[in-house]
Amino acid sequence: MSILVVGSVALDTVETPFGKRERTLGGSATFFSFSASFFDRVNMVAVVGNDFPPEHIELLKSRGIDTRGLRVLDGKTFHWAGAYGYDMNTAVTHSTCLNVFENFKPEIPEEYRKSDCVFLANIDPELQMGVLGQIERPRLVACDTMNFWIDGKRDALLKLLGMVDVAILNEAEARQITRQPNLVRAGRMIREWGPARVVIKKGEHGALLFGDDRIFAAPAYPMEEIIDPTGAGDTFAGGFIGHLSRAGNADWNTMRQAVIYGSVMASFNVEDFSLDRMKTLTEKEIRDRYREFVPLSHFE
Numbered sequence: 001m002s003i004l005v006v007g008s009v010a011l012d013t014v015e016t017p018f019g020k021r022e023r024t025l026g027g028s029a030t031f032f033s034f035s036a037s038f039f040d041r042v043n044m045v046a047v048v049g050n051d052f053p054p055e056h057i058e059l060l061k062s063r064g065i066d067t068r069g070l071r072v073l074d075g076k077t078f079h080w081a082g083a084y085g086y087d088m089n090t091a092v093t094h095s096t097c098l099n100v101f102e103n104f105k106p107e108i109p110e111e112y113r114k115s116d117c118v119f120l121a122n123i124d125p126e127l128q129m130g131v132l133g134q135i136e137r138p139r140l141v142a143c144d145t146m147n148f149w150i151d152g153k154r155d156a157l158l159k160l161l162g163m164v165d166v167a168i169l170n171e172a173e174a175r176q177i178t179r180q181p182n183l184v185r186a187g188r189m190i191r192e193w194g195p196a197r198v199v200i201k202k203g204e205h206g207a208l209l210f211g212d213d214r215i216f217a218a219p220a221y222p223m224e225e226i227i228d229p230t231g232a233g234d235t236f237a238g239g240f241i242g243h244l245s246r247a248g249n250a251d252w253n254t255m256r257q258a259v260i261y262g263s264v265m266a267s268f269n270v271e272d273f274s275l276d277r278m279k280t281l282t283e284k285e286i287r288d289r290y291r292e293f294v295p296l297s298h299f300e
């Protein structure tokens, strides 16, 4: 099985109460791919500028990620600058410089067109839709988004939601897009727009999975130290889709497991800046933390 991801590869400037990193490796497709690579084969489509350090591409390749779809164009790499206060659940964006993304039209290489699962990571929803027009109908299509696009491209986003099987959003995005403060209602509304399954991530408070008339409420891993939440959403999606792809099905129970794998991957990612913690992560650590989730919420 294989997973196609289309999203941003970025240089991020991030400030949290625990430090600051300038022009560090980031981007929705980066975090997703790195996380999903622990589960299945990942085909990446994105764009960077010629200022992008080649060692970052080597790092992705070292995880077996297929980067043939990563274009290097003349110009500057997408740059996002943001900060978190002590409430690490919401980032405050200081600047978004699209740079080479401004004129980017993702082209899906022939060898990626039959990927089983597709993750449309956070980029312009028009580009996300453009991807679906170029591929054979995959087993599963999931998408993510963020406030920047909900504000700027709401109509395109609603159209996109009509084309996907799973929408993965955080609680602020779910409230913003539905204009509905209650998350249970928001989850139901988003399902009515198209996706059969909706995941609403609630940061340190876990995640909700919505299906036909049922909800799975997963806890978050109780962490004593969160250094940098950037990429939590995408590493969650990487574990979630990675598990569904590896399992080869998307029934309710497998989806519930996928939410836990997503939470496991996100919990590791936030332990350090950028991909610094993910770089040293092992499969055994993933398995062990997954097992630690069982007693967290099991009762008779």
Ligand code: AMP
Binding pocket: 008, 010, 011, 012, 025, 026, 027, 028, 031, 080, 096, 122, 123, 124, 146, 148, 149, 229, 230, 231, 232, 233, 234, 235
């Ligand atoms: P998250 O997993 O939600 O924390 O996403 C973090 C990543 O999203 C960062 O590494 C940013 O580079 C990337 N990002 C921020 N704004 C945008 C945007 N408007 N479009 C695409 N990617 C973005």
